[in-house]
Amino acid sequence: MAGTTLIPSGDFKTSYGADTTVFPTATSRNAAILGVAVLLAAPLVFDNYWLNLLIQIGYLGIAALGLNILVGFTGQISIGHAAFFGFGAFASAWLSNSFAIPVALAIPLAGVMTTAVGLIFGIPAARLKGLYLAIATLAAQYILQDFFARAGWFTGGVAGTIAEPFSLFGYDFDTDASYFYVVLAYVVVMFLLATNLMRTRDGRALVAVRDHYLSAEIMGINLTKYRTMSFGISAFYAGIGGALYAHYLQFVSVEGFTILFSIQFLGMIIIGGLGSIMGSLMGTAFMVLLPETMQALTDSLSGTVIDRALNLKDSVAFLREMAIGVVIILFLVFEPDGLAHRWKQIKAYWKLYPFSH
Amino acid sequence: MNFELLFQLLINGVIVGALYGVVAMSFVLIYKASRIVNFAQGEFLLIGAWTCWWLLTSWQLPFWIGFPITLAFMMAFGILLQVVVLRPMIGEPIISVIMVTIGLSIVFQALMKWIFGVFAKPFPPIFASQTMSIFGLDVQTVYIASLVVSLLIMAGFGWFFKYSKMGLAMRATAFDQQVAQSLGISVRQVFAMSWAISAMVSAVAGVVVGVVNGVSSALSFFGIKVFPAVILGGLDSVVGAVLGGLIVGLLENFAHFIDSQWLNWGNMYEIAPFYVLIIILMIKPYGLFGTKDIERV
Numbered sequence: 001m002a003g004t005t006l007i008p009s010g011d012f013k014t015s016y017g018a019d020t021t022v023f024p025t026a027t028s029r030n031a032a033i034l035g036v037a038v039l040l041a042a043p044l045v046f047d048n049y050w051l052n053l054l055i056q057i058g059y060l061g062i063a064a065l066g067l068n069i070l071v072g073f074t075g076q077i078s079i080g081h082a083a084f085f086g087f088g089a090f091a092s093a094w095l096s097n098s099f100a101i102p103v104a105l106a107i108p109l110a111g112v113m114t115t116a117v118g119l120i121f122g123i124p125a126a127r128l129k130g131l132y133l134a135i136a137t138l139a140a141q142y143i144l145q146d147f148f149a150r151a152g153w154f155t156g157g158v159a160g161t162i163a164e165p166f167s168l169f170g171y172d173f174d175t176d177a178s179y180f181y182v183v184l185a186y187v188v189v190m191f192l193l194a195t196n197l198m199r200t201r202d203g204r205a206l207v208a209v210r211d212h213y214l215s216a217e218i219m220g221i222n223l224t225k226y227r228t229m230s231f232g233i234s235a236f237y238a239g240i241g242g243a244l245y246a247h248y249l250q251f252v253s254v255e256g257f258t259i260l261f262s263i264q265f266l267g268m269i270i271i272g273g274l275g276s277i278m279g280s281l282m283g284t285a286f287m288v289l290l291p292e293t294m295q296a297l298t299d300s301l302s303g304t305v306i307d308r309a310l311n312l313k314d315s316v317a318f319l320r321e322m323a324i325g326v327v328i329i330l331f332l333v334f335e336p337d338g339l340a341h342r343w344k345q346i347k348a349y350w351k352l353y354p355f356s357h
Numbered sequence: 358m359n360f361e362l363l364f365q366l367l368i369n370g371v372i373v374g375a376l377y378g379v380v381a382m383s384f385v386l387i388y389k390a391s392r393i394v395n396f397a398q399g400e401f402l403l404i405g406a407w408t409c410w411w412l413l414t415s416w417q418l419p420f421w422i423g424f425p426i427t428l429a430f431m432m433a434f435g436i437l438l439q440v441v442v443l444r445p446m447i448g449e450p451i452i453s454v455i456m457v458t459i460g461l462s463i464v465f466q467a468l469m470k471w472i473f474g475v476f477a478k479p480f481p482p483i484f485a486s487q488t489m490s491i492f493g494l495d496v497q498t499v500y501i502a503s504l505v506v507s508l509l510i511m512a513g514f515g516w517f518f519k520y521s522k523m524g525l526a527m528r529a530t531a532f533d534q535q536v537a538q539s540l541g542i543s544v545r546q547v548f549a550m551s552w553a554i555s556a557m558v559s560a561v562a563g564v565v566v567g568v569v570n571g572v573s574s575a576l577s578f579f580g581i582k583v584f585p586a587v588i589l590g591g592l593d594s595v596v597g598a599v600l601g602g603l604i605v606g607l608l609e610n611f612a613h614f615i616d617s618q619w620l621n622w623g624n625m626y627e628i629a630p631f632y633v634l635i636i637i638l639m640i641k642p643y644g645l646f647g648t649k650d651i652e653r654v
Contacts, residue, residue, distance in 0.1 A: 077452050079459070124638040131394050131592075134455055135584045136638050139631040142581075146628040263459055270456060318471035325464035332453050332460070333445055 007351050020199040022192070039184055043177035051176040053288055058183035059244040061284040062190045064268040065277065066237020069194060071266070072275035073203070074230035075210030077134045080121070080141035081265040084235045086257030087144060088114040088242025090155045093163035093252055103166045103247055107186075111239040117144075118235020122228045141259050148254040160253035163246040179248055186244060187281075190237065194277050197233075206230055210275075260321065267328045273338025282339040290327065291320045359618065366610040372500050374606020375507035379562045380579050381586040381598035382514055383555040389531040389593050390551035393443065393454055397462035398559060399580015403469050405431050405560020406567035406576055411473075413481050420483050424564065428557050435556030439549045462580070470574055477573035503565040510558055511599055518595070523550060531593075585630035589637055591647020600645065605630050 006025060013019050023029035043051060067081045092110035095101045101109065121140040124133070148155045155161055165174035166182050173179045197203045205226050208216035217223050246252045264287060272283020298316050331338065380398060387395045408430055412423035442461065446454050484498040517524040529537040530547045538544050563576055586605045590597025609626040616625035643649045 071452065075452070077455060121635070124635060124642075127639075127642060131451060131455065132588075132638060132642055134394070135588060136635060138581070138584060139634045139638075142628060142631045143635070146624070260463065263463060266456060266459070274452070315471050318467040321467035322464050322471070325460040325462075325467065328460035329442065329457055329464070332449075332457050333442075336449070336453060 007347065022195050022199070036184070036188060040181075043180050048176045051180055053292065055176065055180055055183050055248055056288050057281070057285050058180075058187045059241045059248065060265075060268070060288065061241075061281045062187060062244065063238045063241030064265055064272070064284045065190060065194055065280040066234040066241070067265050068269040068272070068274065068277070068280045069197070069206070069237070070230050070234035072269055072273075072279075073198070073210060074206045074227065075213075076227060076230060077131075078137040078231075078234065079134055079259065079262050079266070080137035080139075080144065081234070081238055082257045082259070082261035083141045083144035084114050084118055084238035085242040085245070085261070085265075086148060086252075087117055088239030089163075089246035089252045089257075090148065090161065090242075091239065092243030093161045093246045094154050096164050097161065103164050104168050107166075107240060107243040107247070110243040111236045114239025114242070115232045115236040118238075119228060119232050122231030122235075127224070138259075141262055145254075145257060148257065155252070155254055158254060160251060163250050163252060165250055166247045174250070183244055183248070186240065190240065191277060191281070194237075198277070202226070202229070207275075260324075263328075264324060267324055269338075270328055271331050271338055273340030276338065276340035278343075279338050279340030282343070286327075286339065287324075290323060294320055294323060362617070363614055366614050367607065368496065368500075370607035370610035371603065372504050372507075372606070373609065374603035375504055375511075376562050376566060376602070377579070377582060377586050377606050378599040378602025379507050379510050380559055381583045381590065381602045382511070382595055383558040383562075384583050384587055385590075385593060385595055385598045386527075386551050386558075387555045388587075389595075390527055391443070391548045393458065395555070396455065396458040397465060397580065398555075398583055399577035400462050400465035400469075401431070401435075401556045401559035402563030402566065402579050403572075403574060403576045404434065404465060404563075405556070406563035406572045407469055407473050408560070409564045410478060410480060410567060410572045414478075427560055427564065431556040431560040432553045435553035436549045438556070439552035443552070444545070444548070462577070466574060466577055473572075475574065477571040477575070479571045480568045483568060497569070499565075499569050503569065506561060506565055510561060514558075514595060523547075527551060582630060585634040585637075587644075588634055588642075589644055591644030593648055594644070594646035597644055597646035605633075608633060 006027065023032060039054075042054060046054070063081065063085050067078060070076050070078055088110045091113040092103070092106045095106040095109055095113075096103050121136065124136045149158065151157075165172050166179065167173065171178075173182050198207075205216070205221045206229075208219065208221055209223060209226050209230075213223055268283040268287045269280055270283070271286050272281065273279030294316065298319075335342065380402065383401075384395060384398045387393055387398075405427055409423055409427040412418050412426055413420065416423070418426070438461070442457060443454075446457055484502065488497050489501060490496075518528055526537065526542045527547050527550070529540065529542055530544055534544055537547075562579070566576055566579065582605065583602075586601035587598055588601070589604055590599070590601030608629060612629035613626035637644065
């Protein structure tokens, strides 16, 4: 029911249907459609540098959304998300290289394969919670990383593997401008899927497991089923994101999927807001733009006293790592609900303007 | 079968395992006192080792002066960390607290790389003779020293928790914070002290490993290896941590032996503990000595 155009100043909903719409108002629905339409024009406006960043935000955002379903909505924690992301990348490349499966089909199949792997590591997740699960996924991270380096038939070993460009109906999406549309399509579909998941019984069950799992269990929610399911969904999203990454770079090396990358994913959802679907995208954008901003800053400082004192050029890699950690800590201490919460406050301010205090 | 190699590896296993045990103990100490899973434990080793290395090389201090200064620094560092970063997190959800320690770990690791560089640097020699002969086997003196240090720390922990006032206060706090507070124990002080002691003990382990292998950021991997050890022993058991550490150390070297003799897979010993970790979590998630949580509504 997207009848209203403005956010009402109180809660006037009279049916469950009205409470679970995808968009709360007609305006927000139109804004979302308009936003996608504007993005469709992006390749005409931006150069390759900005398109590259947008594509990164796209595929990382899909994976971050998966992690947010696990961490933000189900209250589980995973420190191995990058490994699943990597598995998706290798799986998609492997499927299209070894079995001549078209890339358009290999990407969802890679998602399914990653789900299967996620479920294997999710078996302990069914029994464990919080902290123990964090440690189990830490083990998953190292085991999968070791597997990537070892399984030459799957990943090409140390040399890495080549991934075919995405093609559909004989047209190759091998430039930034064309691949942007592929990523955009996936982003829209995956985010709509996640939003809809949260409107179903399953989605509400996940939230119930997060909020109070004992109460949830008493209300007849099968904890084992929903914890494992959430783990599987999160792995699926990671796999899709990874596959998109593989066919964008058209090359996957075994080195990239470290624990630092996993922590970056966690950082994205913390910055964006745990349990917020659009927050995942905001946090990803923040995390992608952070190193770029730092690079720009160091460039603008080069030659100055600060540059010479700190030797910025050589240490920018370490500074980036530190910035990731510092940003995570600062957000947790000062803005634990993330950017999405800030955005809500801005909206709430304008809702009652000029009468808000 | 190469029995000499097996024997050598088993000795290695005991020595490395004892060090794992020490680090695991300091990890459990924090967990028991404040219910915080410290993902930055490995960075304590790293910071301690680099501090000691810096004092010994840049300031040319003898070891017996540099080492106590390192310990004093780590103690201050642990308290500062707890007061500034972790104290505001009390009462926050477990995910947030875990993430803060993860954030701390990457900050410290990058900071150490930034200050000291990425390459391993050797410690100045501390012992006069490099090797000793035990049962006809050549063993490096530092290994013996590290084993002795580990055993001393373990004995020290045993004494501390059994007889010292602070140790008893810590046990009381771990048992029930409210009761401890009403008995006049300063829970804040206990939290701060648990971090201080944990940082100090980890720094000792860091210095020992640094003396053996040289100091580099690889040291912080000890903080990751601690997880199999503590899960095996039970998250809140000090005895379990020591045993878990020993078992993981032995297991690593045994896996290395099997690998080098028959499998030839490469870095088997690094990854074997994680497989064991997954299996333990599946069949016995509270470890050998851990308290099983009973949940009441």
